[in-house]
Amino acid sequence: EAGVAQSPRYKIIEKRQSVAFWCNPISGHATLYWYQQILGQGPKLLIQFQNNGVVDDSQLPKDRFSAERLKGVDSTLKIQPAKLEDSAVYLCASSAQGALGEQYFGPGTRLTVT
Amino acid sequence: GEDVEQSLFLSVREGDSSVINCTYTDSSSTYLYWYKQEPGAGLQLLTYIFSNMDMKQDQRLTVLLNKKDKHLSLRIADTQTGDSAIYFCAESIATDKLIFGTGTRLQVFP
Numbered sequence: 001e002a003g004v005a006q007s008p009r010y011k012i013i014e015k016r017q018s019v020a021f022w023c024n025p026i027s028g029h030a031t032l033y034w035y036q037q038i039l040g041q042g043p044k045l046l047i048q049f050q051n052n053g054v055v056d057d058s059q060l061p062k063d064r065f066s067a068e069r070l071k072g073v074d075s076t077l078k079i080q081p082a083k084l085e086d087s088a089v090y091l092c093a094s095s096a097q098g099a100l101g102e103q104y105f106g107p108g109t110r111l112t113v114t
Numbered sequence: 115g116e117d118v119e120q121s122l123f124l125s126v127r128e129g130d131s132s133v134i135n136c137t138y139t140d141s142s143s144t145y146l147y148w149y150k151q152e153p154g155a156g157l158q159l160l161t162y163i164f165s166n167m168d169m170k171q172d173q174r175l176t177v178l179l180n181k182k183d184k185h186l187s188l189r190i191a192d193t194q195t196g197d198s199a200i201y202f203c204a205e206s207i208a209t210d211k212l213i214f215g216t217g218t219r220l221q222v223f224p
């Protein structure tokens with residue numbers, strides 16, 4: 001079974017630029033999550049999708065962050081414009097419906113904003 | 115409120131047991147989890163325990179839950195160098211949303 005795929009693995013941008021991350025979840029997983037993991041901290045949920053609908057985006061800074069999951073499969077997370085404090089690892093995870101906390105994580109995208 | 119705390123660092127000798135501790139504040143947690151993160155990789159679910167259980171054992175892993183003190187621990191028996199990683203505890207409250215702790219870096223030396 002293929003795992004959660006993410007790209008790119010690394011990205012360096014200047015502040016005020018925009019960036020996009022891509023995630024392909026495990027086939028058949030209805031729920032998709034984007035997390036932000038700042039160095040030295042645990043992952044923090046940004047947004048959760050159930051199929052192509054948003055379940056929870058209460059922690060997403062909507063003035064600069066956006067996410068979509070068209071057709072209920074792949075997802076993209078965008079930051080525009082980026083700030084220095086956005087430097088972090090962005091993790092995508094997916095889970096089967098009803099699996100509660102059993103989430104499968106991708107390797108993450110390490111973003112550095114200079 | 116939601117808050118999960120862990121000690122930052124643990125160092126053990128190969129072959130010894132490791133005990134990683136976690137405290138949480140929300141008494142309505144339904145499940146509690148332990149995830150492992152190796153360098154450059156995403157998180158991997160190790161084990162979980164339902165809130166009405168006191169203990170769960172899975173091969174070298176033993177999870178103990180003290181609901182009264184809101185304390186969760188993960189014991190790794192016969193710790194190996196391959197166990198070196200960051201360990202996160204997490205709680206969920208009646209949904210599939212996870213609240214992660216700050217992580218404990220386990221270093222195993224020969």
